[in-house]
Amino acid sequence: MIEPAGPNDDPELLSRAIAGEPLALDRLLLDHHRALKSVVEKKLPPTLASVVSAEDILQECYTEAYRDIGKFRPDGPNALFRWLCTIADHRLLDTLRAHRAAKRGGGRAAVSAGTDQQHSAALALLDVVFAHTHTPSRSVAGHEASAAVKAAIDTLKPEYRDAIRLRYIEGRSVGETAAIMGKSERSVHKLCSRGIQRLRDALGNASRFFSES
Numbered sequence: 001m002i003e004p005a006g007p008n009d010d011p012e013l014l015s016r017a018i019a020g021e022p023l024a025l026d027r028l029l030l031d032h033h034r035a036l037k038s039v040v041e042k043k044l045p046p047t048l049a050s051v052v053s054a055e056d057i058l059q060e061c062y063t064e065a066y067r068d069i070g071k072f073r074p075d076g077p078n079a080l081f082r083w084l085c086t087i088a089d090h091r092l093l094d095t096l097r098a099h100r101a102a103k104r105g106g107g108r109a110a111v112s113a114g115t116d117q118q119h120s121a122a123l124a125l126l127d128v129v130f131a132h133t134h135t136p137s138r139s140v141a142g143h144e145a146s147a148a149v150k151a152a153i154d155t156l157k158p159e160y161r162d163a164i165r166l167r168y169i170e171g172r173s174v175g176e177t178a179a180i181m182g183k184s185e186r187s188v189h190k191l192c193s194r195g196i197q198r199l200r201d202a203l204g205n206a207s208r209f210f211s212e213s
Contacts, residue, residue, distance in 0.1 A: 025066060036061070066194070118146075
């Protein structure tokens with residue numbers, strides 16, 4: 001299947017984004033959002049469509065893009081769009097695998113105020129924050145890691161804190177988070193992406209949170 005082409009990227013804007021300028025990447029992601037959403041919607045299987053939206057997949061895609069844009073190298077026409085599509089494909093596959101695993105485990109609800117669920121969600125968030133900084137043979141370790149995540153969330157600015165808690169601790173969708181916060185879905189994308197960057201800074205060295213599995 002041939003992906004539709006995204007808009008032509010301003011070379012100067014792209015260079016600024018790769019150099020680490022968040023506002024430049026914001027602009028590029030907004031330019032590509034409609035075409036990316038269309039791609040994800042077409043690939044979203046019926047088994048997932050009832051529990052996750054294209055916006056949810058794109059939230060994870062954008063988080064990874066903000067984290068890894070410094071590694072991106074333009075290579076041919078529509079390079080950025082093709083890169084974003086690849087990331088979205090990976091996030092879609094991960095979501096499908098997680099959904100299947102949840103069904104095998106009894107299909108527990110995503111949103112829960114229970115202590116065990118919040119602990120698990122905090123550890124999962126830590127894995128998102130430090131994705132690609134540890135080897136696949138390692139796993140998030142212990143209640144101390146969960147406590148560190150919760151303490152770091154408390155240090156964030158209110159909007160970042162609320163977005164991170166709603167999306168990653170309570171497991172709400174992008175749409176639900178936007179409605180609760182009175183923000184647009186695009187604003188939620190940006191708040192979550194930047195909130196994760198701030199968490200990474202606040203938490204420091206990733207190695208202390210992972211142990212050999």
